[in-house]
Amino acid sequence: MGKGATRLDAITRQNELLQEQNDLLREQNALLQQSSAGNRHGDYEILVDNIDRDEMRSGFLVTSHRKKLWNVQLNLIKEFDRICRKHNLRWFAYAGTLLGAARHKGYIPWDDDVDVAMLRPDYEKFRRIVASEIKPPYLLDIWYNYRREDDEPSEMTDMSLPLITNEHFKKYYPICFPFFPLIKIRDTRTFMLEHPGVNNVHQSIFLDIFPLDTVPPFAEKEIKIKFEIARVVYAATVKPQLIRDAMEKKQRLLVDYDSLQKFIKLPYKQRGMQLEKLLAKHFFMSEHLGLIKNWSILKSRLFEQSKDYQDLTYLPFEKIELPVPIGYDSVLTDLYGEWRKPVIGKPHSKFYSAEIPWTEYVQKAAFK
Numbered sequence: 001m002g003k004g005a006t007r008l009d010a011i012t013r014q015n016e017l018l019q020e021q022n023d024l025l026r027e028q029n030a031l032l033q034q035s036s037a038g039n040r041h042g043d044y045e046i047l048v049d050n051i052d053r054d055e056m057r058s059g060f061l062v063t064s065h066r067k068k069l070w071n072v073q074l075n076l077i078k079e080f081d082r083i084c085r086k087h088n089l090r091w092f093a094y095a096g097t098l099l100g101a102a103r104h105k106g107y108i109p110w111d112d113d114v115d116v117a118m119l120r121p122d123y124e125k126f127r128r129i130v131a132s133e134i135k136p137p138y139l140l141d142i143w144y145n146y147r148r149e150d151d152e153p154s155e156m157t158d159m160s161l162p163l164i165t166n167e168h169f170k171k172y173y174p175i176c177f178p179f180f181p182l183i184k185i186r187d188t189r190t191f192m193l194e195h196p197g198v199n200n201v202h203q204s205i206f207l208d209i210f211p212l213d214t215v216p217p218f219a220e221k222e223i224k225i226k227f228e229i230a231r232v233v234y235a236a237t238v239k240p241q242l243i244r245d246a247m248e249k250k251q252r253l254l255v256d257y258d259s260l261q262k263f264i265k266l267p268y269k270q271r272g273m274q275l276e277k278l279l280a281k282h283f284f285m286s287e288h289l290g291l292i293k294n295w296s297i298l299k300s301r302l303f304e305q306s307k308d309y310q311d312l313t314y315l316p317f318e319k320i321e322l323p324v325p326i327g328y329d330s331v332l333t334d335l336y337g338e339w340r341k342p343v344i345g346k347p348h349s350k351f352y353s354a355e356i357p358w359t360e361y362v363q364k365a366a367f368k
Contacts, residue, residue, distance in 0.1 A: 041068070041071060042355075043189070044071055044072060044075050044354075045075060045078070046071060046319070047070075047071055047074040047075065047078075047318055047319045047320055048067045048070050048071045048074065048106075048318050048319065049318065049319060050067070051064065051067045051068060051071055052064050052067075057104070057109040058104065058109050058342060060109035060110050060344070062107075062109050065354075066112065068354035068355070069112060069190075069192070069205060069352055069354050070107050070114075070318065071354065072187050072190055072205045072354045073113070073114040073205060073206075073207060074114070074317075074318060074319075074320060075187070076114070076138070076185055076186075076187060076205070076206070076207040077114060077116070077207060077320075077322070078320070079138060079185065080116065080185055080207055080209070083126070083129075083130065083133045083134075084122075084126070086133075087125065087126070087129055089118065089122045089125055089126055090118065090119070090122050090312065090323075091116050091117065091118045091122065091209075091323060092116065092117050092118070092309065092312060092323055092324055092325050093115070093116060093315070093317070093322040093323065093324050094115045094116050094117035094210055095115040095117075095210075095335065096108055096111050096113070096115060096345075097111075097114050097115045097116065097317075097322070098115075098324055098325075098328060098331065098332060099332055099335075099336065099339055100317065101315040101316070101317045101322050101324055101328075102315060102324070102328055102329070102332060102339070103339065103340060103342070105315070105316045105317065105318075106316070106317050106318040107317075107318065108342075108345075110344050110345060110347065111345070111347075112192075112347045112348050112349060112352070113206070113208060113348045114207055114208065115208045115210065116207065116208070116209055116210070117209070117210045117211070117212050118209065118210070118211060118212065119211075119212050119283075119289070119309065120211050120212060120213050120214075120279060120280055120283040121280070121283060123183075123209070123211035123212075124211075124276070124280045126183070126209070127142070127183065127276065130183065130185075134185065136188065137187060137188045137189050138185055138186065138187060138188070139185070139186040139187075139188050139202065139204070140183070140184075140185060140186075141178075141183070141184040141185070141186050141202065141206070142183050142184075143177060143178040143179070143180065143181060143182045143183070143272060144178070144268060144269045144271070144272025144273060144275075144276075145161055145162075145178075145269060146161050146162050146163070146164050146178050146201075146268060146269070147159070147161045147162070147163055147164070147267060147268055147269070148163075148164050148169065148267075148268040149163060149164065149165045149166045149169070150166055150169070150240075150241075151267050151268055152264075152265050154265065154266070154267050156266065156267050156270060157267040158267070158269060161269065162200055162201050162202070163200055164178070164201070164268075165200075168195065168198050168201075171195075172195055173238070173239065173297075174238065174239075174293070174297040174298060175298070176194060176195065177194065177208075179238050179297070180238065180291070180292075180293035180297065181210075181211050181272075181275070181276060181279070181291075181292065181293070182208060182209065182210060182211075183208075183209040184206040184207065184208060184209070185206065185207045185209070186202065186204040186205065186206045186207075187204055187205050187206075188202075188204050188357060188358060188359075189204075189354075189355075189357050190204045190205040190352070190353060190354050190355070190356070190357065190358070191203060191204050191205070191351075191352060191353055191356055191357065191358040191360075191361040192204060192205045192206065192348075192349050192351075192352035192353075193349050193350070193351040193352065194348055194349055196351070199362050199365065202358055203358055204357070204358040205352065205354065210291060211279070211291075212289040212290065212291070212304075212309070213279050213283060213289065213290065213291070213292045214227070214282065214283055214284060214286045214288070214289065215227070215288050215289060215290035215291075215292065215294075215295050215303050216288065216295065216301075216303070217288065217303075218286060218288075219287075223282075223284075223286065225254060226282045227282070227295075228254050229254045229255055229278075230275075230278055230279055230282060230292065231292075231295065231296045232253050232254055232255050232260070233255065233263070233274070233275050233278055234275055234292060234293075234296045234297070235296060235297070236255075236260055236263050236264050236271065237268070237271040237272055237274075237275045238297060239297070240264035240271075243260055243264060244264070247260065247261075279292065286306060287305065287306055287307075288303040288304065288305065288306060289303065289304050289305075289306050289309060290302055290303040290304055302334070302335065303334065304330075304331050304334045304335070305327065305330060305331075305334065307327060308325045308326065308327025308328070308330045308331050309325045309326075309327070309331075310326060310327075311326040312324060312325060312326055313326055313328075315328070
C-alpha cells in the first residue's frame with residue numbers, strides 16, 4: 001500500500017475519531033440539559049415529583065395542571081422563607097397545609113392553596129419589612145391595600161388602590177380576602193381566580209400568611225375587655241354599617257361613639273392599619289391563639305393552645321420540609337377533630353394557570 005493510501009487512511013480515522021468525540025459531546029450536553037430540566041420547570045425550581053404526569057393520590061386524580069400550581073406555591077414558600085430567615089422570623093405551616101404535611105407528606109390531593117401562620121409579633125415585623133423585600137415577579141398583596149366603594153369621601157383616600165365595589169363586597173364578604181387580616185404574596189406570571197368576574201383586583205397564584213392572635217377564653221377580665229374592643233374596631237373596619245346600626249339603636253359598645261364615628265370615616269386602608277396596630281398592642285401569650293376573623297365576623301369560636309406553638313419541628317412536604325408547631329397533632333385536632341380521616345373539600349378556584357399571567361388573562365377575557 002502506498003504512502004498516499006496510508007495518509008488517506010489516517011485522515012479518515014481522524015475524522016471518525018472527531019465524529020465520535022462530537023457525538024459524545026452532544027450526548028453529554030443532552031444529559032446536562034435533562035439534569036437541568038429535572039431540577040427546574042421553566043423559571044421555577046421543581047419541588048413536586050412527576051410534575052408533568054397525572055397520578056392518583058389517595059384515590060383522587062391529581063393532574064399535571066394542578067401539580068404546576070402546587071409548584072408555583074412551593075416556590076412562593078421558598079421566597080417567603082428566605083425573607084423570614086434573613087430577618088429571624090418564625091413561621092408555621094397552617095390549616096390545610098399543616099394537615100397535608102401531617103397526613104399526606106405533601107398537599108392534600110384535592111387542595112389548591114397553601115397556608116402559613118405567624119404569631120402576631122413576628123407577623124407585625126414581617127408586615128413592616130416585606131415591602132422592601134418583595135421584588136418582581138412577586139407581588140405583595142395586603143388585605144387593607146384597597147379602597148371601598150362604601151367609604152365616605154376623604155382627601156386621605158389613595159385613588160391608586162384597587163376598588164372593592166359594593167357588589168364585590170356583598171358577594172364575597174366575610175369569608176374571602178380582602179376582608180380580614182391576611183398578607184398574600186403573589187406570582188404575577190400566573191393567574192388564579194378566587195373572585196370570578198372581578199377584573200380590577202389582581203388574582204394570581206398566591207401564598208396566604210395568617211396572623212395568630214390572642215383569643216378567648218380568657219381568665220382575666222381586663223384582657224377580655226381589650227379583646228371585645230378589638231372586635232368592635234374590627235367590625236368598624238370591615239363592615240362599618242354594623243357599627244352605625246348599633247349606635248343608632250343605642251347599643252352599649254366598649255368604644256365611645258365619638259371615636260367610632262371618626263374611625264369609620266377613615267378610608268379602608270387607614271382603618272385596617274389601625275386595627276393591625278391595636279391587635280399587636282394587645283397581643284400576649286395567653287393560653288389560646290387563633291384567627292380574630294373566626295371570633296368576630298364568622299363567630300366560629302375556633303382556638304388553639306399556645307403551648308403547641310412554643311417550638312417548632314419539621315415535616316416533609318412534597319420535595320421540601322416545612323416548619324410545623326411542635327404540638328401539631330393537638331393543633332390539627334383543635335381545627336379539624338378527627339383529622340386523620342380524609343374528607344374531600346371544595347377547591348378555592350376552578351380556573352388557574354401556572355403559565356399565563358393575570359394581565360394576559362384579563363386582556364383575553366375582555367375580548368370574549
